[in-house]
Amino acid sequence: MAYGERGRRVPVVDLADRRALERYRPADAGVIEEARRLKEAALLDFGLTESAVASWLYAKCHHQIPTTAIDTAAVVASGDGSCLLLYNPDFFVGLGLDGVKFVLFHEARHLVHRHLFTDPELRADPVFELACEVSVNHVALVRLGRTRLPLLNGRPTGVDPREVHDAYVRDLTAHGLEPVPYEVFTETDMRVYGELKRMHRPPVPERRLCVHLREGGVPADQETVDAVTSSALLNSLLAARRGHAGAERELLDLMDRTEDGNARAARIWGSLGAGTLRGETTRTRTVHWWQRWLVDVLGSRLRDGERLVYPKKRGALLAALGQDPVLSRRGPVREKVLVVAYDTSGSMPDHVIQWLTRLVGRIDGVEAHWLSFDAVVMPFRPGERVYGGGGTSFQVVADYVEGRTEVGGRRFDVTPDAVVVLTDGYAPPVTPAEPDKWIWLITEGGSEWPETHTPAMDCHRVTTGSR
Numbered sequence: 343m344a345y346g347e348r349g350r351r352v353p354v355v356d357l358a359d360r361r362a363l364e365r366y367r368p369a370d371a372g373v374i375e376e377a378r379r380l381k382e383a384a385l386l387d388f389g390l391t392e393s394a395v396a397s398w399l400y401a402k403c404h405h406q407i408p409t410t411a412i413d414t415a416a417v418v419a420s421g422d423g424s425c426l427l428l429y430n431p432d433f434f435v436g437l438g439l440d441g442v443k444f445v446l447f448h449e450a451r452h453l454v455h456r457h458l459f460t461d462p463e464l465r466a467d468p469v470f471e472l473a474c475e476v477s478v479n480h481v482a483l484v485r486l487g488r489t490r491l492p493l494l495n496g497r498p499t500g501v502d503p504r505e506v507h508d509a510y511v512r513d514l515t516a517h518g519l520e521p522v523p524y525e526v527f528t529e530t531d532m533r534v535y536g537e538l539k540r541m542h543r544p545p546v547p548e549r550r551l552c553v554h555l556r557e558g559g560v561p562a563d564q565e566t567v568d569a570v571t572s573s574a575l576l577n578s579l580l581a582a583r584r585g586h587a588g589a590e591r592e593l594l595d596l597m598d599r600t601e602d603g604n605a606r607a608a609r610i611w612g613s614l615g616a617g618t619l620r621g622e623t624t625r626t627r628t629v630h631w632w633q634r635w636l637v638d639v640l641g642s643r644l645r646d647g648e649r650l651v652y653p654k655k656r657g658a659l660l661a662a663l664g665q666d667p668v669l670s671r672r673g674p675v676r677e678k679v680l681v682v683a684y685d686t687s688g689s690m691p692d693h694v695i696q697w698l699t700r701l702v703g704r705i706d707g708v709e710a711h712w713l714s715f716d717a718v719v720m721p722f723r724p725g726e727r728v729y730g731g732g733g734t735s736f737q738v739v740a741d742y743v744e745g746r747t748e749v750g751g752r753r754f755d756v757t758p759d760a761v762v763v764l765t766d767g768y769a770p771p772v773t774p775a776e777p778d779k780w781i782w783l784i785t786e787g788g789s790e791w792p793e794t795h796t797p798a799m800d801c802h803r804v805t806t807g808s809r
């Protein structure tokens with residue numbers, strides 16, 4: 343999925359090959375630095391105010407690579423489950439901050455579209471492609487508070503929704519049909535499509551406008567798109583529920599735009615429990631948000647990246663370039679190690695630890711280690727009696743998990759992939775050796791210090807029911 347209008351061409355290197363991308367004719371170091379700064383500033387603004395969804399999506403693109411191998415910018419979803427943001431440094435510097443924000447928002451929204459609209463007939467229809475461009479740019483103009491498309495070398499770049507509407511009005515009027523005003527035309531994504539289909543001669547999007555407009559132009563593995571996008575939507579939803587007003591408005595608007603005439607989107611929103619944002623509590627089951635969150639976080643922590651994969655889309659792209667599609671070997675599969683540490687000085691409800699036991703039991707290839715702790719660490723097995731009642735120390739957990747102390751004459755000698763701590767949070771903060779592996783579940787009324795600690799750690803409030 344790539345933005346711009348500087349002509350489409352077959353990618354010069356494998357767009358999922360990070361090293362090849364970085365090696366390919368690197369731009370001037372100063373330009374790269376400036377482009378990176380613009381990208382960071384844009385993402386910061388998204389997170390603060392403009393788009394929680396885009397902010398979360400890019401947070402999940404672990405590799406963001408300046409490269410001249412593409413002309414504009416693109417999000418690549420490769421067959422191994424990872425997402426890459428590629429951007430041409432000259433393109434970004436030419437656009438400036440406002441333009442970079444527009445383009446990054448546009449690309450993020452395309453990814454969301456790929457997740458919500460999968461009907462093969464729709465996707466094959468060039469009018470639907472144009473409708474997507476119109477919808478995405480209309481929303482971008484509104485959300486980013488713009489009156490026009492970004493300029494590149496003094497010229498507006500991209501599909502202008504107002505110009506498309508003007509052409510639609512002319513076409514319908516010429517054929518004695520009644521056009522709808524712009525506000526109605528752009529109401530929902532399917533409405534744009536439906537109105538464009540009423541045209542005698544619907545405009546066909548210019549292929550050069552967007553690399554993503556051509557199947558196979560950029561690797562976009564559907565499974566990866568679905569995983570990354572639903573995770574970003576869930577995180578935005580959680581932010582909205584915690585009082586992020588911008589996230590709430592964005593999600594409500596996105597739901598309203600995409601549910602209409604699109605059963606898949608309605609189902610996705612339903613299973614996310616997004617109806618609660620509209621106050622529709624009766625239609626959705628009781629939702630344990632922290633469980634959702636933990637499944638999502640653990641899912642990405644424990645993602646099985648070490649397997650033999652055939653990257654479908656990337657394979658098709660390589661085949662189109664005349665190369666043999668190959669399987670990517672991801673190394674030997676290793677069992678993931680998860681530590682669950684249970685604060686027994688606190689008031690963690692029994693069903694929480696029971697749920698965790700069942701959850702861990704359901705994750706394939708996970709070796710779980712259970713600990714209870716107060717001022718000392720006490721390993722246990724699910725079902726065994728758990729002791730506690732003393733003061734609380736997180737340091738004893740870190741010391742044990744990091745192999746510095748013994749319990750019962752034994753040292754913990756495996757390296758965990760994730761450490762989940764269930765606690766009320768009331769004990770002196772700690773900084774583990776690998777903070778990004780630690781996940782803190784804080785009981786109601788507890789202290790959420792890990793969220794504001796330096797470095798910040800994943801942290802979520804555990805409630806016993808739906809909030």
Ligand SMILES: [Zn+2]
Pocket residue numbers: 344345448452475478552554
């Ligand atoms: Zn586009």
